[in-house]
Structures are given as C-alpha cells and as structure tokens.
Amino acid sequence: MPFAVQGAEALTEKIAVRLTPAEKAKLREDADLAGLSVSELVRRRYFGRRIVHxxxxxxxxxxxxxxxxxxxxxxxxxxxxxxxxxxxxxxxxxxxxxxxxxxxxx
Structure with a gap:
C-alpha cells in the first residue's frame, strides 16, 4: 500500500502503541463512525483537528x-x-x- 500524502508531506513514519483489546476495539469503532482510518483518527485527535462522525x-x-x-x-x-x-x-x-x-x- 503506498503511503498517503497529507498536505505537503507523505506519511512515512510509524509508531507502535500497546493497547488492550477493548481500547483497540473502541478506537476502531470511533474511526468507523467517523469514516476514518484508525491512524487518521489518532492524528486528528492528537493534533486537535476536527472529527465529524x-x-x-x-x-x-x-x-x-x-x-x-x-x-x-x-x-x-x-x-x-x-x-x-x-x-x-x-x-x-x-x-x-x-x-x-x-x-x-x-
């Protein structure tokens, strides 16, 4: 899968985060409701961008x-x-x- 480009830069860097199964399921559910990938949901939440379900x-x-x-x-x-x-x-x-x-x- 090619890396996405957001703005002027490609999203080439990855981080690993350990979660409980319930936390992972909640992130997936929230991302699905917003029509976003889990990565995009986390980026938007962390950087204070708007999320509309x-x-x-x-x-x-x-x-x-x-x-x-x-x-x-x-x-x-x-x-x-x-x-x-x-x-x-x-x-x-x-x-x-x-x-x-x-x-x-x-």
Whole structure:
C-alpha cells in the first residue's frame, strides 16, 4: 500500500502503541463512525483537528433538508407566521453548525 500524502508531506513514519483489546476495539469503532482510518483518527485527535462522525453529517443533511422545506412553505404562504418560521430556521441552523454539517471534512 503506498503511503498517503497529507498536505505537503507523505506519511512515512510509524509508531507502535500497546493497547488492550477493548481500547483497540473502541478506537476502531470511533474511526468507523467517523469514516476514518484508525491512524487518521489518532492524528486528528492528537493534533486537535476536527472529527465529524458520519451520523452527525447525515443528521445535519436531514436538518438542512427540513430547513429548505420550511423555507418553501414560508414562501408559498407569503410569509405567514414569519417570526415563528425565523426562530425555527435559526434553531435548525444552530444544530447543523453544532453537528459539523456546515462544512464537510474527511
């Protein structure tokens, strides 16, 4: 398998870390949820980079879809209940940002 290139440098160095079977399973589970290799998960955690789980991205996508439907409803009703609609949209976008769905990173 060829070495990956991250940024300007190839990832050519390796380290060995001893773990319990439970710790290794937990790392693998977290990496799978994020759609990352265990190596990439460890690099991101150690160097303080963002990790967004696929489940969060899917939830954010559904929230964006719901916001679009709400916006369409608002437009079709000529702005009926504008204050309530604006408050709901604001809440939805806050959730999307908190889940990390405002930008994808992998």
């Amino acid at each position: 696929h489940a969060d991205l899917k939830t954010a996508a559904e929230l964006r879809k719901t916001a679009g439907l709400l916006k369409d409803h608002y437009n079709q009703t000529g702005g009926l209940h504008a204050d309530k609609t604006a408050a709901i949209l604001s809440d939805i976008w806050s959730l999307v940002r908190r889940l990390g769905g405002d930008r994808q990173e992998n």
